[in-house]
Amino acid sequence: MPSAYYQPLEPQASDDNDERWAIEDDDEQSSGRTERSSQYQHLHTRCYPQQLLATGDQLPSMGMAPRLRGAGTCRRSYCIMLLLIVVGVCFVGYFFVSPQSAGRGDDGAEDANGIYEPHNGKGKRRHLKLILGMQMIPHDHPFKATISKRNHGRIHSTTGHALNEPLHICSESPEDRRVYIQDKPRSAYAQLPVIYFVTPTYPRREQIPELKRLAYTLLHVPRLYWLVANDQERCDTFLDTLLSGFGIPYAHMASPMPSEFRKSKPAPRGVANRRAALQWLHQQNITNGVLYFGDDDNTYDLRLFSEIRQTQRVSMFPVGLIAEYAVSVPVVRDGKVVAFLDSWVAGRRWPVDMAGFAVSLAYMSQYPNVNMPYKPGYEEDLFLRSIGLRIDQIEPKGANCTEILVWHTQTKNKKSAVVRLNSEFLDGRSNLGALFQSLKLMGVASASDTEGPVAMISKNGKSKSHSFILS
Secondary structure (H helix, E strand, O other), X not given: OOOOOOOOOOOOOOXXXXXXXXXXXXXXXXHHHXXXXXXXXXXXXXXXXXXXXXXXXXXXXXXXXXXXXXXXXXXXXXXXXXXXXXXHHHHHXXXXXXXXXXXXXXXXXXXXXXXXXXOOOOOOOOHHHHHHHHXXXXXXXXXXXXXXXXXXXXXXXXXXXXXOOOOEEEXXXXXXXXOEEOOEEHHHHOOOOOEEEEEEEOOOOOHHHHHHHHHHHHOOOOOEEEEEEEOOOOOOHHHHHHHHHOOOOEEEEEOOOOHHHOOOOXXXXXXXXXXXXXXXXXHOOOXXXXXXXXXXXXEEOOHHHHHHOOOOOEEXXXXXXXXXXXXXXXXXXXXXXXXXXXXOOOOOOOOOOHHHEEEEHHHHOOOOOOOOOOOOOOHHHHHHHHOOOOHHHEEEOHHHHOOOOEEOOOOOOOOXXXXXXXXXXXXXXXXXXHHHHHHHHHOOEEEEOOOOOEOEEEEOOEEXXXXXXXO
């Protein structure tokens, strides 16, 4: 035990070195017995209350029975042990009972591709799983953020590293080929700051439809540069063609999630994509304009782009359909952000959604170590910490955060379909050959000779096998 609680016992002569208190023999020397009695009296002075000694009552006599430990020492050890048990029970109970830490109702869900989506359902993420998940990141990983001094889930300090990783550009075009935007010629917007709209995406059967839907929103936004980062090791030529056809200035990059994180539950979804976009901005030495992280499945009000375009440091605004409260929003008083309303706090200094803020690139350029670590659930918080944000610097948008200009809508993801359709019938005899070739490139569906349900073709209300119609 620590010396703060117990003083070391004085050495005593004994026939058995393993016993502090030896049974004395009747034939022991009188001088030795007197010395032992004096030492025993000294120990009892520490173990028994001073009030007992003051009354003149006698301490327990030596007698012939063995003495194992002082009574006060036993009581003290029992109290300390009881205290440690209570503290341990309270600590464990916090993680499994606390509604903010555990996320009451739903832990989130995985889509058909096994990718964890923290905003599905009523809850976000289990705080305990996130803390344990951090241990899965290799200690020497160059992009790991070091989380230190945890106290019930609160992060007190972080350290990061500047981004310095490979960047694979698949295609890009800085030219804006749109002639008119919102019934005005493109030249009418020449003086506006550029919005760099970062969209992380990943291969799935809903990917192309969602990117198309988003693109037709962005076509109405002047002075916008679209950075599309695909979670794939190789470039997707179909995606290259799609993005080029809209006429919006864009850069398409391949940014796969590192293999060591793919099996993590939850996985740091979209982090590699956003990091690639940050690296692109750094390599291009872009220090003017506004940065915004816009997922491919969100719904955007066109007024959002007008509001964030004038961001001086960091602007924030409500995001609808977020977790249990159905909204994540800064709390504003007298035109200033003073706090945050979000159903999952978990010690985050900045409990906001990724779609709920925009950053001035002139401001961000002052922080060379800007980073977004692979820490599920804390991406927004640690990114904003890396740029030294203070609460008095936040600019509330959306009529002082009373209007929702972005919604966290989601498409129900399913696995890519497989249809049993003989390859011999996918030639030029019908449209099905070209159609299924396109569907396969988009990751929507594919034809197989041996797998999937047999394709049935109907005519006059009657279904027949495709071989009967196409042969």
